Amino acid sequence: MIEFLQSFLWIALELTVLFIGISFLISLLQGYIPYEKIEKKLTGGNKVLASFAAILFAFITPFCSCSTIPVVVNMLKKKIPFSIVMVFLFASPVLDPTILTIMGVVMGWKVTIIYTVITSIFSVIIGFSLDKLGFQRYVKNVLMSGYEEKNQKFNWRYALNETWALMKSVYPYLLIGAAIGAVIHGLVPTDFITKWFGHDTWWLIPVAAIAGIPLYIRLSSMIPISQMLILKGMALGPVMAMMISSAGASLPEVILLKSIFKKQLVIAFIASVITMSTISGFVFYFV
Template sequence: MTSQPLFDRLIDTGLFALQLFAELALLFVLISFLVGALQEWLPADKVRHYLSARHGHGYLIGALIGAATPFCSCSTVPLTLGLLKSGAGFGPTMTLLFASPLVNPIIIALFWITFGIELTILYTAMGLGMAIGVSWLMDRSGFERYLKNDVIGRKVQTASVSLSSLQQPAANTQCCSTAQNPPLTVRLDASGIGVGQPSVALPETFAPRARRLLMEAVNQFRSFLPHVVIGVLIGSFAHGFVPDEWLIQYAGEGSFWAIPLAAIVGVPLYVRGSTMIPIAMTLTAKGMGIGAVIALVIGGAGASLPEMVMLKRMFRWPILLAFLFSVFSIAVTTGVLAEAFF
């Protein structure tokens, strides 16, 4: 990287930025659209039940959903936002946020092929186990209060009532059919008080509903656009101008600071886990210790500066700092165990 001419490096960085922005924009809108469709198909009380922090299975379900979704660190942001808006528990949602970029079928398959089954089991167990443990601790410590309510605010609930129940006495309701008095939709605020005037609820066909969900997804992306642009610029600069040769020098095998340094360096490098593993294999061949390699993979895949900029739109600083420290802890702990036993 260091021998590449400056102009060529600028061109490479610019192309990477355009590709990254297009990819994030497409994924953000698509995931937001799918989550919006899921919210309409799956009632909010079901989401709260399955992903509730009050029940242990909520954390397990969050970890399993994360393990089944092959998203990069930035792609988990719209999914996290949608689940929180649906009323999912803070702890289980954070479990998904931790687990999705670290443990998914693509990464596990590549890890198995590259490093073998034993190291893959250690990586998977540590990724899922510590994601659940850290999220549980954050939830028990009350970090949910650091969510930005203007972004995470719950959707306005709807309730259907009959016109006869609003205008007729209870004794005479049998003479007033629903055919004569169609259901009304009343918007309720968080306290259950009616908001605005009731309106007749008309069935929404597929095409208008799809257009509405798409516009909601696009508008949601627009609200994140400044954060996405800043994140893309940071990630592109790190991609084009952060050299990797000195990492071998300071994080080579036998260095005391190899594992924590690799974990720290991994965060600015916006690289997918599936891309990180071939890089890690090359670094191992150059003399980098296996523990530092594992820490680099977890640090690079588990968090990134572009992701942190996007999460700042949803979270306040205490959650962001706790998230970074947690990814660092997972990376260092797993790296130390890998170095000790492999």
């Protein structure tokens, strides 16, 4: 019990310092982000530039998978091309600047850079593929409120308010992840993890990708959990596959998507997230 508390307090303290500092800095920098220019790029005729703008927009808007949905509806109402909206939908929950920075500190910058590049590339590929396959016809005509565009100038008070808002919405998941990580560190035998999940068995990757969907573990929670699993000897491929799938498609998000997409597009979305996380896991497996 003492070992669990010591491990939990150390992980929680490390994540708290990182989270507050990084969140505050990013909130300050958001005052310089030209949201209007990015939106113009999203609606522009050059889809290559528009896809880069969608990735950038996903990166600078720290939303979880559920809160991404109102933004998607807003983008569809503004007649932004379907392919670009899909790029944002896939990229937004997995590209959080605060969490990526924490991932870099906790899991290493090489892993973080590979993760960012892979998820960005696959978000673009999947978004354009769904468009080419004609899945736009499976979008329902709906109206949804709950998204407000931010056009806030640089100031300290705004940054403090944003940091506090993020603390209330995301920090509990960091603590949950820290607690699970502490349990893994103190109670789960290293030999057990190494024996069943540490070897390079290819089928563990798709299994982990599928298992991540119903878990609804946010990316902020998965980082300390993943760190402990890797330290215990679990292979990197399955860990990253589960991380991407759990962040990219949660059960609450799927339920929300059902309100704006027909079932064909919802199924395609889930299959795409599983595919993205599985292939990403194999990339880490070979790297």
